[in-house]
Amino acid sequence: MDRSGDRIIQVENLVYSYTQGEDEEVRALDGINLSIRRGEFVVVIGRNGSGKSTLAKHLNALFIPSSGLVSINGMDTQDPKYLWNIRQTVGMVFQNPDNQIVSTTVEEDVAFGPENLGIPPDEIRRRVNLALEWVGMSEYLRHAPHLLSGGQKQRVAIAGVLAMRPECIVLDEPTAMLDPSGRREVLDTVKRLNKEDGITVVMITHFMSEAILGDRVIVMDAGKIVMDDVPRKVFSQVETMRLLHLDVPQVTRLAYELGKCGVPIPDDVLTVEEFADALCGVFPEGAVASCGE
Amino acid sequence: MSIRVENLYHIYNPGTPFERCAVHNVTLEIQDGEFVAIIGETGSGKSTLIQHFNGLLKPTQGRVFVDGVDIWGKGVHLKSIRQKVGLVFQYPEHQLFEETVFKDIAFGPRNMGLNDDEVQRRVKQAMKMAGLDFEGLCDRSPFELSGGEKRRVAMAGVLAMEPSVIVLDEPASGLDPRGRDEVLTEIQELHQEFGFTVILVSHSMEDVARLARRVVVLHRARLIADGSTRDIFDMEDVLDKAGLEAPQITRLMQELAGRNMKVRTDILTIEEAKHEILHVLRGEGRVS
Numbered sequence: 001m002d003r004s005g006d007r008i009i010q011v012e013n014l015v016y017s018y019t020q021g022e023d024e025e026v027r028a029l030d031g032i033n034l035s036i037r038r039g040e041f042v043v044v045i046g047r048n049g050s051g052k053s054t055l056a057k058h059l060n061a062l063f064i065p066s067s068g069l070v071s072i073n074g075m076d077t078q079d080p081k082y083l084w085n086i087r088q089t090v091g092m093v094f095q096n097p098d099n100q101i102v103s104t105t106v107e108e109d110v111a112f113g114p115e116n117l118g119i120p121p122d123e124i125r126r127r128v129n130l131a132l133e134w135v136g137m138s139e140y141l142r143h144a145p146h147l148l149s150g151g152q153k154q155r156v157a158i159a160g161v162l163a164m165r166p167e168c169i170v171l172d173e174p175t176a177m178l179d180p181s182g183r184r185e186v187l188d189t190v191k192r193l194n195k196e197d198g199i200t201v202v203m204i205t206h207f208m209s210e211a212i213l214g215d216r217v218i219v220m221d222a223g224k225i226v227m228d229d230v231p232r233k234v235f236s237q238v239e240t241m242r243l244l245h246l247d248v249p250q251v252t253r254l255a256y257e258l259g260k261c262g263v264p265i266p267d268d269v270l271t272v273e274e275f276a277d278a279l280c281g282v283f284p285e286g287a288v289a290s291c292g293e
Numbered sequence: 294m295s296i297r298v299e300n301l302y303h304i305y306n307p308g309t310p311f312e313r314c315a316v317h318n319v320t321l322e323i324q325d326g327e328f329v330a331i332i333g334e335t336g337s338g339k340s341t342l343i344q345h346f347n348g349l350l351k352p353t354q355g356r357v358f359v360d361g362v363d364i365w366g367k368g369v370h371l372k373s374i375r376q377k378v379g380l381v382f383q384y385p386e387h388q389l390f391e392e393t394v395f396k397d398i399a400f401g402p403r404n405m406g407l408n409d410d411e412v413q414r415r416v417k418q419a420m421k422m423a424g425l426d427f428e429g430l431c432d433r434s435p436f437e438l439s440g441g442e443k444r445r446v447a448m449a450g451v452l453a454m455e456p457s458v459i460v461l462d463e464p465a466s467g468l469d470p471r472g473r474d475e476v477l478t479e480i481q482e483l484h485q486e487f488g489f490t491v492i493l494v495s496h497s498m499e500d501v502a503r504l505a506r507r508v509v510v511l512h513r514a515r516l517i518a519d520g521s522t523r524d525i526f527d528m529e530d531v532l533d534k535a536g537l538e539a540p541q542i543t544r545l546m547q548e549l550a551g552r553n554m555k556v557r558t559d560i561l562t563i564e565e566a567k568h569e570i571l572h573v574l575r576g577e578g579r580v581s
Binding site: 046047048049095149150151173176177178179180181182206208209245246247249250251253254257258261263272273275276279280283 | 334335336439440441466467468469470471472496498499536537538540541542544545548549552554563564566567570571574577
């Protein structure tokens with residue numbers, strides 16, 4: 001195993017195709033090159049059908065490339081002898097928490113993965129406790145998962161993945177079915193796991209407010225990577241994003257619109273605070289003036 | 294068509310250890326032709342409440358009136374109420390099942406015992422309302438359509454029943470920004486062009502701000518606020534209590550006002566924010 005270098009995920013010329021109907025070949029992924037460093041927080045966006053989820057499923061060998069290479073810590077996903085090692089290195093969290101919960105108590109649910117690895121009971125208990133602590137759900141140990149809120153269920157699902165001690169977690173629209181506070185719970189958890197515990201995160205989302213949390217945003221379209229940059233650079237391209245059927249944060253769009261009217265606000269503002277600072281910076285006097293105080 | 298609920302309570306599993314009050318003493322009247330959004334956290338009672346609007350759920354206590362008729366009164370046919378008040382559930386495309394788009398949309402009208410011509414007319418009309426091309430799509434399998442199209446086929450299935458009120462539970466969730474936009478534009482047209490009374494349940498405050506004229510806020514089974522969209526999103530304390538947040542653009546205007554810029558804070562859309570900021574800057578002679 002090649003653990004040298006800090007690349008955890010390496011994707012080279014990845015093509016994934018399947019046949020539809022008689023003999024029409026569909027290329028869901030069409031020549032993807034991507035390398036993700038240990039500890040990165042990468043967000044993947046793109047319209048429905050752009051290939052995001054298909055790519056995500058290649059990262060823990062749920063899908064195997066039609067051609068090209070996906071390697072996790074130097075382990076080729078096409079080599080069956082690495083399968084379990086790869087699945088343990090990269091954990092997946094899906095959109096619907098209800099489809100991911102298998103047991104009648106939170107504790108058993110989180111223990112499900114490690115039990116299947118044949119880990120001794122003491123160690124399982126330790127891992128379960130720690131994983132629930134990580135996602136802030138310790139007090140729910142003996143609760144029935146189906147009675148939890150959406151955000152809580154999704155955090156239990158994340159704990160289940162964490163109990164496998166992965167180095168990387170891949171989340172496919174983990175907040176799509178949650179309300180605003182559930183969304184916040186999950187995002188705070190993911191951010192903390194990345195920043196404090198150094199877990200590599202790959203997160204797919206349709207919410208641009210979530211995409212700005214990443215260190216890096218990958219934009220996919222028609223099975224290809226069409227942009228790969230820091231969020232600020234990606235979202236400042238308002239027109240390109242529109243052509244790709246994607247949104248930008250509301251304040252970014254507003255800065256762009258005002259720019260067209262001659263108000264020189266930088267077009268790469270992403271948050272309310274940044275916009276307000278920028279506007280106050282551009283107009284430091286008069287009505288706007290007192291704003292800097 | 295108006296909907297009125299009076300002192301409505303709904304208790305799940307009464308008398309058991311799992312007893313839970315999902316709707317607590319809600320009184321609410323929605324007039325004909327309104328566009329109302331119902332917002333609140335998961336578990337605040339939104340879905341339970343809307344299922345009372347067409348009699349899918351029976352109140353534990355309290356009354357429900359559709360067009361002035363007590364729907365649980367004697368001699369009222371719930372079937373006719375359900376035809377008048379159409380409910381589009383979350384992820385309605387999961388309910389698609391037929392081989393073709395036409396058959397799927399025709400399912401409801403056929404069950405009403407309508408003749409072929411009338412069924413055909415209704416399917417055509419419903420597809421038009423949902424922004425779907427009849428000729429191009431009617432013979433296609435609903436399962437090979439895009440996410441946004443599937444959802445609109447499912448909506449057309451409800452529209453083909455020719456309801457006057459349409460209740461939508463999270464109609465845009467899980468769609469990409471373009472699909473979202475398509476579905477929301479369609480809903481706006483149903484209200485503006487076809488005159489439907491629309492009741493929208495959504496977690497997206499941006500969507501609510503863009504579409505609804507009136508917002509009802511639920512929190513822990515109770516109705517805690519009911520007012521114009523502009524007023525509600527300007528009430529930070531209410532939204533906070535309900536675990537919600539105003540759209541980013543509204544929060545921006547509040548932030549600017551907090552920094553002593555003389556802007557209105559009851560702003561709902563990017564367009565409005567642009568005009569307001571330009572207005573203030575021009576007033577100061579800073580931008581021509």
